[in-house]
Amino acid sequence: MKLHEYQTKQIFKNYRLNVPNSILITDAEQLGDALKAIGDKCVLKCQVHAGGRGKAGGVKLVTNSNEASEYVNTMLMSNLVTHQTDEAGVPITSILVEELTNIKTELYLAMTLDRNNQCPTILASKAGGMEIEEVAESNPEDIIYENINPSVGLQSFQIRNLITKLEIPKESFEEFTHLIKTVVKIFYDIDASLLEINPLVISDDKKVIALDGKVNIEDDAMFRHPDLLELRDRTQEDQLEAEATDLGIAYVNLTGNVGCLVNGAGLAMATLDVTNQAGASPANFLDVGGGADIEKVAKAVSIILSDPKVTKVLVNIFGGILRCDIAADGIVSAYERTGSKLPLVVRMLGTNVDEGQKILRNSGLNVTFAETLSEAASAISKLSG
Amino acid sequence: MGILLNKDSRIMVQGITGKEGSFHATTGMEYGTNVVSGVTPGKGGQTFNETVPIFNTVSEAKEATNPNVSLIFVPPAFAPDAICEAASNEIPLIICITEGIPVNDMVGTIRYVQSKPVRLIGPNCPGAINPTDHCKVGIMPGAIHKPGRVGVVSRSGTLTYEAVHQLTILDIGQSSCVGIGGDPIIGTNYVDILNLYEEDPDTDIIVFIGEIGGTMEQEAAEHIKHHITKPVCSLIVGATAPAGKRMGHAGAIITGSTATAASKVAALKDAGCHIIPTPADIGDVVAKVLANN
Numbered sequence: 001m002k003l004h005e006y007q008t009k010q011i012f013k014n015y016r017l018n019v020p021n022s023i024l025i026t027d028a029e030q031l032g033d034a035l036k037a038i039g040d041k042c043v044l045k046c047q048v049h050a051g052g053r054g055k056a057g058g059v060k061l062v063t064n065s066n067e068a069s070e071y072v073n074t075m076l077m078s079n080l081v082t083h084q085t086d087e088a089g090v091p092i093t094s095i096l097v098e099e100l101t102n103i104k105t106e107l108y109l110a111m112t113l114d115r116n117n118q119c120p121t122i123l124a125s126k127a128g129g130m131e132i133e134e135v136a137e138s139n140p141e142d143i144i145y146e147n148i149n150p151s152v153g154l155q156s157f158q159i160r161n162l163i164t165k166l167e168i169p170k171e172s173f174e175e176f177t178h179l180i181k182t183v184v185k186i187f188y189d190i191d192a193s194l195l196e197i198n199p200l201v202i203s204d205d206k207k208v209i210a211l212d213g214k215v216n217i218e219d220d221a222m223f224r225h226p227d228l229l230e231l232r233d234r235t236q237e238d239q240l241e242a243e244a245t246d247l248g249i250a251y252v253n254l255t256g257n258v259g260c261l262v263n264g265a266g267l268a269m270a271t272l273d274v275t276n277q278a279g280a281s282p283a284n285f286l287d288v289g290g291g292a293d294i295e296k297v298a299k300a301v302s303i304i305l306s307d308p309k310v311t312k313v314l315v316n317i318f319g320g321i322l323r324c325d326i327a328a329d330g331i332v333s334a335y336e337r338t339g340s341k342l343p344l345v346v347r348m349l350g351t352n353v354d355e356g357q358k359i360l361r362n363s364g365l366n367v368t369f370a371e372t373l374s375e376a377a378s379a380i381s382k383l384s385g
Numbered sequence: 386m387g388i389l390l391n392k393d394s395r396i397m398v399q400g401i402t403g404k405e406g407s408f409h410a411t412t413g414m415e416y417g418t419n420v421v422s423g424v425t426p427g428k429g430g431q432t433f434n435e436t437v438p439i440f441n442t443v444s445e446a447k448e449a450t451n452p453n454v455s456l457i458f459v460p461p462a463f464a465p466d467a468i469c470e471a472a473s474n475e476i477p478l479i480i481c482i483t484e485g486i487p488v489n490d491m492v493g494t495i496r497y498v499q500s501k502p503v504r505l506i507g508p509n510c511p512g513a514i515n516p517t518d519h520c521k522v523g524i525m526p527g528a529i530h531k532p533g534r535v536g537v538v539s540r541s542g543t544l545t546y547e548a549v550h551q552l553t554i555l556d557i558g559q560s561s562c563v564g565i566g567g568d569p570i571i572g573t574n575y576v577d578i579l580n581l582y583e584e585d586p587d588t589d590i591i592v593f594i595g596e597i598g599g600t601m602e603q604e605a606a607e608h609i610k611h612h613i614t615k616p617v618c619s620l621i622v623g624a625t626a627p628a629g630k631r632m633g634h635a636g637a638i639i640t641g642s643t644a645t646a647a648s649k650v651a652a653l654k655d656a657g658c659h660i661i662p663t664p665a666d667i668g669d670v671v672a673k674v675l676a677n678n
Contacts, residue, residue, distance in 0.1 A: 084629065115569045115599050115636070119492050133641065150493040191489055220635065221487035223462065250633035252626075265567060265633025266541025269596060269622040270664035276625040277663050285626070287633040290524070290542070291405070318543040318550075320526045321408075349550060350526050373547065374665035 001217045002049045006096050007231050008213030011190070015182045018175070018209045022098035028072050032065075034097040040065050045096040046075055049236035050089075051131065052082035058092070061100075068097075093235050101209055106199035107166055108132055109179075111187045114147055120187060122146040122180070124162055128199035154184045171206035179208050190228060191221030240284075240303055249288060249300050256281025258380055259304035259313040259342075261297075261331070263288050263322045270373070271316045278377035283310045290321040297322075297330025298337070305340045311385040315346040316376060317356075324348045324356030332363045341366070343383055347376035387515035387561040388536065388581040388588070389478060389506075390454065394520050395421045397452035397476065399443065399459055399467045401433050405482070406458035409524050410437070413456075416527035417519030422450035443474045454478045456512065456522050461485040464508060465494040472501040479572070480522050481507035488635070491570040498572055505572025509635070511542035511564035517587070525549075525562070533558015535671060536582035538575060539594035540567050540634065544622065544664070548592055551668030557675065560588040567596075567634030575605035583613050590616045590678070592671060593658070597623030598637040598644050606652035616678065618670050619653045620661035621646045 003011075009019040023034040024047070035042065046058035053059060058080045062068040072095055081089035106128030114121035124144045127135050135142055144165045146158040159180050162168075168176045179200075187195050194216040201209045217228055234242050244251030250265060254272075258280050262268035268287045275282050284307065288300045304310055317327045327348070334340075343366040348356050360367050368383065370376035396413065400406040401423025411434060414420050422440060423433045429441030440446040443455070455476045459467040464483040471479045479498070486508050498505045506513060512523015516530040525546060531553045539545040545564050552559060563578050565571055575593065582588045591613070595602035602621060609617050624646035626632050628639040639645055654660055661670045 113488055113492075113569055115601075118495050118570050120489070136641065150496060188489060191487055193488065218487055218489070220461065220485045221489065224487075250631075252630045252632060254627065262543075264541060264543025265637060266539065266544030266594070266596060266622060267547055269626060269632050269637065270544050270547065272625050273622055274663050274665050282625070285630075285632055318546050320543065320546060321524060350529070350546070372551075372665065374663075377665065 001219060001222060001228070001232055002236070003215040003217065003231055004047045004049070004233060005045065005213055006047055006094070008215045009210065011186060011215070012210050012213055015186055017179060017182055018207055019213070020099045020101050020209065020211065022096050024094050024096050025072070026094045028069070028076055031069060031072050031097070035065055035068060038097050038099050040068065041100060042068070043098045043100060044068060044071050045098060046080055046092040047094045047096055048080050048090045048092060049233070050080065050082045051084045053080065056080055056082040058082070091235050101201055101211055102204045103201050104204050105202040107202070108198050109183065109200045110194065110196040110198070111183055111192070112194045114145070117147050119150060120148045122148065122162070122183070124166055126166055128201070132198070148184060154181065169202065169206055172202055172208050175208035190215070191218045191225065192216060193218040240307055244303055247296065247299050249286065249296070249303070251303065252285040253307070254282050254284050256283045257309050257311045258282050259307060259310035260284055260286055261288060261301060261304060261313065261315045262286060263290060263292070263317050267316065267318060271314065274373055274377040275314060275380060278381040280377070280381035283307055288322070292322050292326070292330070294326055294329045294333060297327050298333040301331050301334035302338060305334060305338045305342065311342065312380060312383050313342055313344045314376060314380045315344060315348070316373070317348045319348065319350030319353060319356070323352040324350065325352040325359060328356040328359035332359060332365065335363070335365055343385055344368070345370055345376055345380040345383060347371070347373065386585055386587040387517055388578070388585050389513050389561065389563065390515040390518065390520040390522055392518040392520070394454050394522070395419055395450070395452045396454045396456055396522055397422045397424060397443070397446050397450065399424045399455055399457045399471065401425055401437070401439060402428050403458055407433065409458065412527065413521045416521040418521050421452050422446040443470045443476070447474050447476070452476060454480065454522055457481040457483060459483060461487070465490045468494050468505060469497050472498045472503050475502055477503055479503055479505045480510070480512050481505065482510060482512060482524055484509040486568070488569055491568070495570055495572065506563065507566040507571060509568040510566030510571070511545060513561065513563040515561050516559055523564070529553055530562065531558040533560065534587060534589040535559050535592055536585065536588040536590070537562040537592045538578040538582070539564050540596055540636070541594070544594060547664065548594060548667045552671060555668045555672050557668065557671060560585060567636050569599065569636045574601055576608045579605060579608060579613055583615060588615065590618065590671065590674060592667065593617050593619040595619065595621045595649055596634070596637050597621070597626055597632065597639050597646050598634070600643050602649040603643065603652045606656040606658070609658060610656035616674050617658045618661055618674055619658040620664060620667060621649045621653070622664055
């Protein structure tokens, strides 16, 4: 689950990290009061769950209230398109009005999982403000890593390493040390999968300030953070993906027209691959999961059928825990509920496959059966629709 | 022979009274697996399926039934504890099926496991099977397997079944099949399993199925290049997945150029693997390689 910058900064503030003063507005009418509190010369930052915001015009330095008002009227309730979003972009439902910070040095700081070393790691770089992916491609040696061993936790020497390599000025040692310790603490406290401060700023008067903040919380750990669940902003999510998340279905919206229903993540990826290789284009990744019942399958199929891009449906079920007759009942039920007439190619294998095929054959749905993965892919690409 | 499991495997099921645990303990026993005990705290003294004694602790189960494999079906919030309990009792092989364990919990758990003389498979995996010795420790459908000489290793569940099915309908049997799990942190990686197949006298050829995300497939490729002499047929899935989106598995997400399918296929090609061009060609490629050897 992703957090907004303003939510992240509130957490930072709760942990006594320095962040610039700011006020969040969700309505243009709130701008006047915000400017009174922050000052007419300020930074306006669109709150969206997408990287590349600055380059896309989502951050603006304004020098007077007219300029501020013009920007807010243009941006608020419009969509921001960045290189990380699709063509439609993500809606801007709030803007952060933030005081100016005088910047002496801009740094990059983040904490995330290092898969190879099987532990969290702190990443830092002197190239603050730049996207870390670009730094990693062009100058990988400019990124500093400090792995956190879970048996001993963060050690002081690691902070000294960062101070030395980032050339932190002496006057900022204390605040920087507090920041690193706190970042590690927050990471564990909220089960973050990513915590990023870019840029991390050293101001003219040597204060250490988090000028931006980005947090992703690990979905698998949400069960122990019911309070954080309230911070979820559904307006920033793909609506079909959000619906699937609520149902516990792994779903990713893609750009094609073949709706895909599969059980198992690996097989679902494989199904997308063969579909593409056969010249057809999948509309989604969908793993309905092993323990699905009729209702869950029906809801998964309903999500597929409610996608306006979808003109035909490919079903690939390897019946193990999920029995083929359960899957078939779920499919029929979803078609009945939605009244959809879209044609299907169905490939079923494993537990109760005969019962499953019989249910579909007697359902009156427009079903083409396939035996193998390649037959299924070729059938779906030939199917008109 | 086969790897990890054989006719001497004695299985203890942690979480045997839960929905998943009881179902798969039963299908395993029907397949011929020797399930010797179950562990569910609070249910000690009861009996599962009228034959398998249940204990409150792994320590008691070990004392009474001497298991050498633990199969774990405990829910995510309690699974790290179950893994540590099995490791603490030095059960040599621990297979954790549980999906959805928070990564930060696994960071500590994996180090505890590594400090003990045990091997962990998973979490978030389908388990392992040895068709020759009728030993099934996991959630795979037993009926699709056939005894033979192909070793299969993959991260995933149903995709492994797909591979096995394609082999079996061509009358190509398997020595063992192992799913190592789809999470970012897992106990046993491809290299470990490849080494076991290399040493197994009953395995002639290896089917290696990888996916997008991380760099584990590249490390496996590097290892195959220098240390694996048996033919390896390899498939990478997720070629058409978009960057930055988690494709079901927590580990399957493209976060840079090395995590892509193309980068992994290139590494495997360079390592001399027989590349399986699409997921539909697993059986055919293996059949061809077998015919040429």
